[in-house]
Amino acid sequence: MDSTDLYDAHDRERRVEEPPKRVEAPERTPFERDRARVVHAAASRRLAAKTQVHGPQMDDFVRNRLTHSLEVAQVARDLSRALGSQPDIAETAALAHDLGHPPFGHNGEHALHELAEPCGGFEGNAQTLRLLTRLEAKTVDASGASVGLNLTRATLDACTKYPWQRRPGTRKFGVYADDLPVFTWLRRGAPDGPRRCVEAQIMDLADDVAYSVHDVEDGVVAERVDLARLDRPRVWDAVRAWYVPEADDDAMDAALSALTEVESWPDAPYDGSRRSLAALKNLTSDLIGRFCGAVQEATFAAAGGPFVRYRADLVVPEETRIEMAVLKGIAAHYVMEADDRVALMGRQRELVAELVEALLAHAPTALERAFTDDWDAAPDDAARLRVVIDQVASLTDASAVAWHDRLVRSGSGSRGGWRA
Structure with a gap:
């Protein structure tokens, strides 16, 4: 049986019913159409100019948000296929998972x-849902209001990494209060x-693996x-500060020892040669296979499937x-906590704050047309602030700098020519 057949009409439903296409085209499943819509979305193109860890302008080799998303999608698709779920759903969720991220990364x-x-x-994840269901132009409802890309329920649910509202004691959440109607619909x-x-779980794991x-x-x-010379105490501190607060030294020592036993783990510094780069690529491949293989084995051992939706x-x-x-x-300690990186991040936060303040002062004139319409329809100051936040979140790193130069440094409120 094709894995697509495991998803019923409820899973395939879209918020706005769409008539059959008038032009002839190769027959596609609803989930293939979802994938195409995300690939062709303007927000996907902008990911190429948004920070992953290093800024996209710093080096031709390092990842940006788009290349990271493509790598996550490849891992998600392979793992989904191995588990017997619909790979187009997991891949689309992976391609979409960072669409809501603003300039300058986390x-x-x-x-x-x-x-x-x-x-x-x-x-960022709540912003992704907002973008997929409201901000990205593709489909409108009977009233003329945008419903975003109008993805199927199964795909939207797979894109929802944190299926809850903001709540005390947690930083992560997946939906803003004014997006609850579509959230309620997709979670039906x-x-x-x-x-x-399970497709959202696959997307999340693929993100962790690639990251x-x-x-x-x-x-x-x-x-x-x-990798041949690591400062374990400082790295362990970074693991606890950034990712796993409860991790103890013994568990991390055991984990690093297991990783160093991988045959391709280096025993000498990277020297920039093709041989050294090939060895590094072999290591990344081995580690991805190690992690995905362990999860696949454990998942099959725990249940017989099918590994679809909530089964x-x-x-x-x-x-x-x-x-x-x-x-x-390791990356957190040696990259994100480096002195030059910390100083740069401070300047980026100042730029974002000044840009939001300037846009509020110049709105709606300073906003792009779509956000101007949202501003005019906003019922109160909180809603108008959300419009400005949406506008800033849509910008690439370079665009944010260009807008800041024009608005803050020159004090201009004109929209013309701001895009970098």
């Missing part, structure tokens, strides 16, 4: 979260509570990380979780 996200406090905060039929569909492995690879090539859950062994956290901690 640093920009934290800055916008503080600035957006009066309207409910900012979270899901179990009560915060459980994610942990590729950020270390970028750090090695940038000569910030030497089963992904199983991530604790050892695998800690090994990925150790790799992420």
